[in-house]
Amino acid sequence: MTDAPSPAPGSRIRWRRGRVTELGRAWRDAQELTVEVPEDGTVKALAHPSLVGTPQVDDEVLLNTTAWAQRLGTGGYALVVAVPDRLPPDPTGPGHLVKGRYTPLQVTVQGVDEQDTPHHETIAGAEDLDGMPVVVADLHSALPAVLAGVHVTDPALRVAYVMTDGGALPAAFSRTLDTLAGSLAGVVTVGQAFGGDVEAVTVHTGLLAARHVLRADVAIVTQGPGNLGTGTPWGFSGVAAGEACNAVHVLGGRAVGALRISDADPRPRHRGVSHHSLTAFGRVALGGVTLVAPRGLGSDLGTQVEEDLAGQPERNPVEWVDSIGLEDALAASPVRLSTMGRGLAEDRAYFLAAAAAGRFAAQLLLFGPPPA
Incomplete structure (x- = not known):
């Protein structure tokens, strides 16, 4: 008998x-609590009761x-991990x-694409997105800003959120989603993420x-709360934003990139246009994505953003969007x-850029794509 391998x-x-x-x-399905732990003292904890x-x-x-x-x-x-004396009922x-x-x-969840759901036939027969604009962002924190930009431009538009599994996996972890429940058409959790209105x-x-x-009418794609980054060119969970753009392209949608722009982040790699955006959109999104920058950033930051985006491939057009009214919406x-x-x-700048991407997506539906 051999010994079991070590972890x-x-x-x-x-x-x-x-x-x-x-x-x-x-x-939603989350409960904060304070726990007294003999080895650690007072600990702030979170439970997902279901x-x-x-x-x-x-x-x-x-x-x-x-x-x-x-x-x-x-x-x-x-x-x-468990409340041993108060376990939930069997599913x-x-x-x-x-x-x-x-x-x-x-x-275990019921997926919209599995055979026993009422939507299986719809998903099995769906050929494309009918040109739907899809705003793709690196961080979960961009979601409410993108939504604000969509709805300040056209409040009648239905917006769905597609949550990927680069950050938190339970949708219930997000207080943002709990607050936005009445403003979204629904939440779709994909990959290993779970807990959305649709799986x-x-x-x-x-x-x-x-x-x-x-x-x-519009979808927003970001990872859940949290982000894994290592300070290396490819070692960050936001790389998946580029893969999401590829999915949009394959399915006949219109990919819109919400740029991560900042003049406040202390890390040089995230100042101006973050290297996360430049890598995910410029090197991973091979089907092309429209990159949106807001006007009104100020001359120094605006110039830096122009310089950062100058090296984007031809497949990624850059659109500068009017930011009037966006700050009030934010x-x-x-x-x-x-x-x-x-x-x-x-x-x-970070939130203004996300809102501008939402505005551009709404404008695509109102006015059609800008001339080439």
Whole structure:
């Protein structure tokens, strides 16, 4: 008999048991709580009740504190793995898609593209997106700004959100989605992400579902909250933004790139147009994507953005969009705008660029594509 292989270096989970001392905010399928952990003291934690049980004060909970201990991750939470004495009921109903596959917390959902759903025939027969504009952004924080730009231009447009799996996997982790629930036609979670109004296997079927099931006029694609970056040219989860543009191209949609622009980020690689945007859109999106920059950035930043975009391939036209009214729309957003801890006042250019991309998508429907 041979010994079992050792786990790969670094593939560890930091487990802790603790007792709930206080319940905090709750939204969608998420519950904040304070947990007293003997080894760590007071810990802020998050539970997804449908997955792990509904915690109450004095309950014992099992925690994954790996990222919390390293001070990593959006929100800074320890994550509740189980409420052992208050487990949720067994799942019932249809659904055969497994997400988070072969992890200890894999979950079964009903996918819009599986055979037993009422939408299978629709998705199986869908040929394309009918020219639907799709705004693709690197970060989840761009979502409310893009939506503000769409709706300040044409409030009647139906907008669906397609959430990819580069950041948080549970849609319920996002307080943004909870706040925007009445403003979106729906949320589609794709890949390993789950918990949307509609589940799909791939970005491709997720886009088709946005168009043909949710009847969206415009779709927005970003990863969930959080972002994995390493400071290397290719080692960041936002590379998937370019792949999403390729999916839009293959399906006959109109890819619109929401540029990550900043003059507030302290890291040189993210000042002006971030290298994330330049790489994902310029080197990965081989089918082409219209890159949108807002007017009114100020002369220095505007000049830098022009220089950063000068090397884009011919397949990526650059459109400068009027920003009149966008700042008021951003200020009126029901979501508190924040990216990397910076709000609208601190990182105006970032949110203005996202809103301009939303405005351009709406203008495509109102006026058609600009002349070549």
